[in-house]
Amino acid sequence: MTTNxxxxxxxxxxxxxxxxxxxxDWWAVWLGLGIVILAYIFYLSGSSISWIAVAPAKWSxxxxxxxxFSKNGIRYVALLGAFLVLFSVVVSFIGQKPRSFILSxxxxxxLSTIIYFAGNWDQSxxxxxxxxxxxxxxxxxxxxxxxxxxxxxxxxxxxxxxKLGIVLLGATLPFTLIIWAGPVAILQASIVSxxxxxxxxFTARKLGLDQRLAAVLGAGGAVCGVSASIAVAGAxxxxxxxxxxxxxxxxxxxxxxxxxxxxxSRTLHLPTGVAGAxxxxxxxxxxxxxxxxxxxxxxxxxxxGISGTADQALASYxxxxxxxxxxxIGIWSFVLALVAVTVWERSETNSxxxxxxxxxxxxxxxxxxxxxxxLTTLIVHGHTxxxxxxxxxxxxxxxxxSLRTWAFTFSFLSIGLTTRFRDLANAGIKPFIAFTVGVIxxxxxxxxxxxxxFGHYWSSIVTH
Amino acid sequence: MKIFNSIQLNxxxxxxxxxxxxxxxxxxxxxxxAYHGLTAMSSGFASVRDKDGFCxxxxxxxxxxxxxxxxxxxxSEFDKEEAG
Numbered sequence: 001m002t003t004n005x006x007x008x009x010x011x012x013x014x015x016x017x018x019x020x021x022x023x024x025d026w027w028a029v030w031l032g033l034g035i036v037i038l039a040y041i042f043y044l045s046g047s048s049i050s051w052i053a054v055a056p057a058k059w060s061x062x063x064x065x066x067x068x069f070s071k072n073g074i075r076y077v078a079l080l081g082a083f084l085v086l087f088s089v090v091v092s093f094i095g096q097k098p099r100s101f102i103l104s105x106x107x108x109x110x111l112s113t114i115i116y117f118a119g120n121w122d123q124s125x126x127x128x129x130x131x132x133x134x135x136x137x138x139x140x141x142x143x144x145x146x147x148x149x150x151x152x153x154x155x156x157x158x159x160x161x162x163k164l165g166i167v168l169l170g171a172t173l174p175f176t177l178i179i180w181a182g183p184v185a186i187l188q189a190s191i192v193s194x195x196x197x198x199x200x201x202f203t204a205r206k207l208g209l210d211q212r213l214a215a216v217l218g219a220g221g222a223v224c225g226v227s228a229s230i231a232v233a234g235a236x237x238x239x240x241x242x243x244x245x246x247x248x249x250x251x252x253x254x255x256x257x258x259x260x261x262x263x264x265s266r267t268l269h270l271p272t273g274v275a276g277a278x279x280x281x282x283x284x285x286x287x288x289x290x291x292x293x294x295x296x297x298x299x300x301x302x303x304x305g306i307s308g309t310a311d312q313a314l315a316s317y318x319x320x321x322x323x324x325x326x327x328x329i330g331i332w333s334f335v336l337a338l339v340a341v342t343v344w345e346r347s348e349t350n351s352x353x354x355x356x357x358x359x360x361x362x363x364x365x366x367x368x369x370x371x372x373x374x375l376t377t378l379i380v381h382g383h384t385x386x387x388x389x390x391x392x393x394x395x396x397x398x399x400x401x402s403l404r405t406w407a408f409t410f411s412f413l414s415i416g417l418t419t420r421f422r423d424l425a426n427a428g429i430k431p432f433i434a435f436t437v438g439v440i441x442x443x444x445x446x447x448x449x450x451x452x453x454f455g456h457y458w459s460s461i462v463t464h
Numbered sequence: 465m466k467i468f469n470s471i472q473l474n475x476x477x478x479x480x481x482x483x484x485x486x487x488x489x490x491x492x493x494x495x496x497x498a499y500h501g502l503t504a505m506s507s508g509f510a511s512v513r514d515k516d517g518f519c520x521x522x523x524x525x526x527x528x529x530x531x532x533x534x535x536x537x538x539x540s541e542f543d544k545e546e547a548g
Contacts, residue, residue, distance in 0.1 A: 025511040094509050095493065159507035226506035227513075230499075234516030237526040247501040254505060285505035329512050341470045351530045352472035360514040415504055423500040 024160040027090045029368030032167025035403060036372050039171075040379060043396045052078050053399035055406075056120040065117065079406075080109050096154060104155025108417075111138065112409040119298075130298045132291035132412045136258060139416015148417065156414035159227075162287040163365035165407035166322060170372035171400050173315055173463060174380070178373055181319050181461055185280075188449045189324025192281050195445055197222035200438035207430040211344045212238040213245065215336050217431055220246040221438040224326045224363075225254060225284030231361050235333035236340040244425035249435040251419060252427075254288035262296040271459040272300045272308030273316045274451055280320030281446035291412045293317035311463040318369075327366050330358035482519060483528035486536040490517025490528055 020026050039049045054075040059065045084105060088098040115138065118124060119131030142148060197218040204214035216238050220229035229246035232238075261283065265275035275296045283289030297310030337353045376397070383392055427435075450458060482488040492508030495517065502508060515528035522532065 019511070022509070023511050024507055024509040095491075153503065156503070157507065158504060159510055224512075226502060226504075227510055230502065230506060230510075230516070231512040231514075233525045234514065234527050237524050237530065240518060240523050240525050243525055244499055244501070247499060247505075251501050251504050288505060338467065338470060342467050351527075351532075352470055354472045354529060357514065357527070361512045364511045418504040419501070425500070 021093045022095070023364065024090075024094065024157070025163060025364035027094070028160060028163035028167050028365040029371075031086055031090070032164050032170075032365075032368045033371060033375075035168065036171045036375055036400065039396055039400055040375070043379075043392075048395040048399060050395065050399040050402075051075060052082055053402040054079055055402040056117045058120050058122050059117075060122045068117075076113060080106070083109065083406075090160070091154070091157075100151045100154035102155075104152045107152065108155050108410055108413060111135075112406065112413055115413065116405070116409055125298065125301075125303075130262075130295040131409060132295045133259065133262075135409055135412035136255075136291055136416045139413045140255075140419060141416075143417050143420050144422070153418060156417045158287050158411050158414040158418060161407045161411035161414060162290060163363075163368075165290070165404050165411060166286070166318065167365055167368035167372050168400055168404035168407060169314060169318060170369035171376045172311070172397055172404070173318070173373050175370075175373040175377040177315065177461060177463065178319065178323065178370070181316070181457075182323050184454060184457055185277075185319040185324040187324075188277070188454055189281060189320050190328075192442060192445050192449065193222040193325060193328070196438045196442040199441045200434050203437045204431065204434035207434055209430055209434065210239070210242075212236045212340065213242045213431065214434070215340075216242050216246045217249065217435050218438070219329075219332055219336070220250045220284065221435055221442060223329055223332055224286065224321075225250045225288070227285070227326075227363070228329055228332065231329050231333050232336055235337040235357065235361075236344075241425075245427045245431050246435075248424040248427045249431060250284050251424060253435070253439050254284045255415075255419065257283050258288050258292045258295075261292050262299070265296055266299055266304065266306065268451075269305050270451065271312070271455075272297055272306065272310065273312035273458040273461050274308075274455050276313035276316035277320050277454065277458040278446050278450035279313075280317040280324065281450055282443045283321070286321060286326065287411045287415055289317055289321050290314070290408060291415065294408060308459060309463065312459075312461055315463045316458045316461055322363075322366055322369060326363050329363065330361040333361050334358050480531055480535040480537075481528065482517070482526060482530045482532075482535075483515065484535075484538055485519075485521075486538045487519055487521035487534070488517055488528065489520065490515055494518075 042049050052075065054072055056068060059068060084102060087105060088102060091101045092098050112135070115131050115135045118129055118134060121129065200218040200221045201214045204217055205211065215236050216229050216233045219232035220226065222228070226247050229250060230243055233243045261279050262275070265278065270278070276293045279289050279292045279296065283292055293313045297313035299306045300308055300310050334353065334355065334357055337357065341353055379396070380388060380392055492513070496503050496508040498518070516526060517528060519526055521534050
């Protein structure tokens with residue numbers, strides 16, 4: 001056995017408690033719930049956080065646009081300052097350099113503001129300028145055609161922004177909806193996840209790929225994209241080169257589906273709740289799926305013949321993706337680790353499988369999502385619908401929704417800005433075939449369950 | 465049954481585990497740098513990644529709680545052994 005006194009760098013030793021301030025998931029919980037509680041305190045005192053939670057109003061002429069800027073410019077600066085302070089604290093705690101982050105985030109905020117305003121142009125839907133898709137396309141063009149220095153990536157934290165947005169989304173969803181629709185979401189997602197995983201896994205094995213690579217690919221297609229692949233890779237002790245293969249394939253298909261799923265849903269005139277469920281079942285990563293679901297929600301309205309509301313698309317998507325798929329990643333990791341130990345060849349290691357990883361790998365931001373939902377449900381409880389619409393919605397729910405939209409926009413833009421196609425690993429033809437077969441099965445099965453089997457259910461979900 | 469013997473209910477595991485091994489690296493920033501595209505739809509700082517990292521001896525991506533026969537104590541562990 002060799003000993004080495006010099007290799008002490010690049011090791012992150014952390015106790016259980018340190019997880020609370022070293023992981024983005026927990027910071028999304030702290031910030032998200034902090035914002036909800038602050039909003040409630042202001043609401044109780046007869047005020048609102050709406051001054052700082054500024055959002056563009058609909059505009060039709062350039063003079064109206066200029067008027068909004070001159071009237072509310074200081075509020076946008078204040079919002080930028082608030083985000084900078086909060087997010088700089090987060091990046092400091094998780095071990096990044098705030099200086100790089102600050103410059104990068106200012107760039108991100110300015111671009112997001114332009115996209116947010118563009119989405120509120122009254123002709124934007126006519127030209128398909130859905131903000132999530134615009135953000136993604138602009139990000140992709142900047143990163144792949146123009147190019148940005150690497151240090152700017154410090155502010156493009158896709159996962160952190162999307163998790164913060166999902167916690168804030170929880171504050172706008174009634175907990176009764178989660179209780180009512182949760183079991184169906186879990187049933188639908190479980191069917192598709194299991195079928196997709198086994199299709200990818202056995203296709204990969206048939207093509208002669210390593211079991212661990214097959215498992216990493218299968219989890220990426222079946223559970224929650226890149227996050228699932230990286231979690232299962234660690235659980236089954238994958239080879240170093242396995243995760244990049246899965247990352248490339250997930251990113252490739254997820255980007256295609258951000259555009260394809262809303263487009264197909266629009267062609268088929270699916271109700272927003274149904275399309276959201278389908279996207280939640282068949283998209284891979286949380287951020288990618290939310291971009292697609294939010295885009296489709298923007299199509300709601302009689303002018304395009306699409307029934308339902310924008311909130312229904314987000315709600316059904318989130319229920320399927322977060323409650324139906326994401327929260328099971330710990331179980332998937334545990335079971336696959338057990339299979340790796342007991343069935344697959346194990347020559348390199350001699351460890352047992354720890355039950356604790358079910359919790360260690362649990363996406364903790366879901367806790368914030370659920371608590372936020374419970375909090376606002378309790379706050380809203382006892383108000384009449386008239387009171388809700390007159391008092392609670394404008395003073396409490398609307399500003400939280402505005403901050404949620406900012407967080408999502410940061411995330412969608414960051415997807416584009418961090419996706420550099422030339423940097424992605426060459427997946428190879430066999431992994432590509434295995435994953436693509438799973439993708440096709442996933443999309444068809446997801447459509448059947450979302451539209452035909454549970455369509456009536458998802459089209460009627462109540463989000464207020 | 466073999467399957468039950470392979471499960472560890474007690475989650476405390478110390479000593480000769482990857483987290484204390486010289487061959488192991490799990491800095492989230494390092495993982496993000498090594499795996500291009502990871503930050504596009506996930507994160508090195510996500511809970512799902514737990515404390516996983518690279519084993520530069522076996523060329524694996526694995527849990528910090530794992531272990532193997534090629535364990536080599538890092539400096540801090542080495543110092544403890546020498547002091548002991």
